Amino acid sequence: MPFLALESLTKRFGDQVAVDALDLAVEPGEFVSLLGPSGCGKTTTLQMIAGFIEPTSGAITLEGRDLLGMQPNQRGLGIVFQSYALFPHMTAAENVAFGLEMRRVAKAERDQRVAQTLELVGLGALADRYPRRMSGGQQQRVALARALVIRPRILLLDEPLSNLDAKLREEMQIELRQIQRTVGTTTILVTHDQAEAMALSDRIVVMNKGKVEQIGRPHEAYEKPASAFVAGFLGKTNVLPGAVHHDTGAAIAMIGDGRWPVPDMTDAQVSISVRPEKIDFIDAAACSIGGTVRTRIFQGNHWLYQVDTPCGLVTVIRQNSGQAVPAEGAAVRLTWRTEDMAIHPAAATAS
Ligand SMILES: Nc1ncnc2c1ncn2[C@@H]1O[C@H](COP(=O)(O)OP(=O)(O)O)[C@@H](O)[C@H]1O
Numbered sequence: 001m002p003f004l005a006l007e008s009l010t011k012r013f014g015d016q017v018a019v020d021a022l023d024l025a026v027e028p029g030e031f032v033s034l035l036g037p038s039g040c041g042k043t044t045t046l047q048m049i050a051g052f053i054e055p056t057s058g059a060i061t062l063e064g065r066d067l068l069g070m071q072p073n074q075r076g077l078g079i080v081f082q083s084y085a086l087f088p089h090m091t092a093a094e095n096v097a098f099g100l101e102m103r104r105v106a107k108a109e110r111d112q113r114v115a116q117t118l119e120l121v122g123l124g125a126l127a128d129r130y131p132r133r134m135s136g137g138q139q140q141r142v143a144l145a146r147a148l149v150i151r152p153r154i155l156l157l158d159e160p161l162s163n164l165d166a167k168l169r170e171e172m173q174i175e176l177r178q179i180q181r182t183v184g185t186t187t188i189l190v191t192h193d194q195a196e197a198m199a200l201s202d203r204i205v206v207m208n209k210g211k212v213e214q215i216g217r218p219h220e221a222y223e224k225p226a227s228a229f230v231a232g233f234l235g236k237t238n239v240l241p242g243a244v245h246h247d248t249g250a251a252i253a254m255i256g257d258g259r260w261p262v263p264d265m266t267d268a269q270v271s272i273s274v275r276p277e278k279i280d281f282i283d284a285a286a287c288s289i290g291g292t293v294r295t296r297i298f299q300g301n302h303w304l305y306q307v308d309t310p311c312g313l314v315t316v317i318r319q320n321s322g323q324a325v326p327a328e329g330a331a332v333r334l335t336w337r338t339e340d341m342a343i344h345p346a347a348a349t350a351s
Pocket residue numbers: 013017018036037038039040041042043044045
């Protein structure tokens with residue numbers, strides 16, 4: 001039995017389907033991200049778990065018990081939103097203590113847990129400070145402490161870092177991950193930032209238009225995207241038009257003037273996704289497409305190329321290993337391993 005289970009969870013607003021028959025099983029202690037573009041149904045899903053939005057249909061269970069009949073405050077969840085929503089007239093410690101007071105935790109234990117949790121989020125020295133005298137990052141730490149201090153069964157985070165500037169956001173990502181690993185609280189994060197989802201999560205749920213496109217470990221979803229949408233949304237990729245054809249019994253992917261033997265699949269027009277860092281220059285003709293280097297940019301640890309090919313402009317990244325590299329205007333051939341390309345039906349291109 002999974003710890004948290006969403007089964008065929010659906011939410012309609014009028015005739016619009018915001019979340020469409022979503023299935024998800026979360027293990028205890030797991031960090032799972034709901035990732036997808038704006039409007040794909042991430043917040044609606046989280047709000048249904050939290051109890052602020054009632055599903056149109058489907059089930060949510062926690063340790064096998066139905067959550068849907070319970071009020072939000074009975075569910076034992078810790079929640080952090082994008083806006084910090086701290087009480088302005090309370091110090092950091094008082095903000096964190098509030099949830100414990102509501103639960104009638106005795107003062108001695110309360111003080112101890114508040115101090116401990118503020119320490120955990122790196123705010124031990126700022127317990128008596130008011131929110132208005134704190135930075136955005138510090139306020140968001142208070143919000144996190146406030147959610148954690150009640151020892152929630154699940155921590156729900158909705159874009160908690162998106163109001164922070166890029167550098168602070170990266171620092172907070174690392175810290176958030178460490179804190180979550182330390183306390184071991186099962187966590188569900190909503191984000192539209194694929195780098196954030198990959199950095200933090202044990203597993204990512206990639207969503208598109210209310211539906212799950214793929215559930216997998218970050219590395220797995222990046223290397224083996226289940227759809228053209230996932231390939232395009234997780235990191236940078238090249239999408240090339242091609243076709244799969246059978247030639248003397250074997251399946252061949254035909255891409256530009258290149259031919260790759262592929263595992264057996266039906267003949268079809270396809271779209272091929274191959275990551276810039278998986279493409280290499282090669283002299284031989286086998287399994288490669290021809291092109292001309294349009295631009296070459298030095299970026300310190302790597303070279304970034306744009307190569308004109310009959311399949312369109314292809315981005316190539318080569319590590320700066322000190323070896324000779326093709327110049328702008330050079331005729332080149334591009335190759336990659338069969339297992340480094342993801343082949344999807346041509347119709348299902350990323351939007
Ligand atoms: N209260 C609401 N009434 C009507 N439509 C809503 C409401 N909340 C969300 N939606 C719609 O549902 C879809 C999913 O929204 P949301 O879950 O907020 O997306 P995300 O968090 O992924 O950006 C969007 O098209 C949004 O406009």
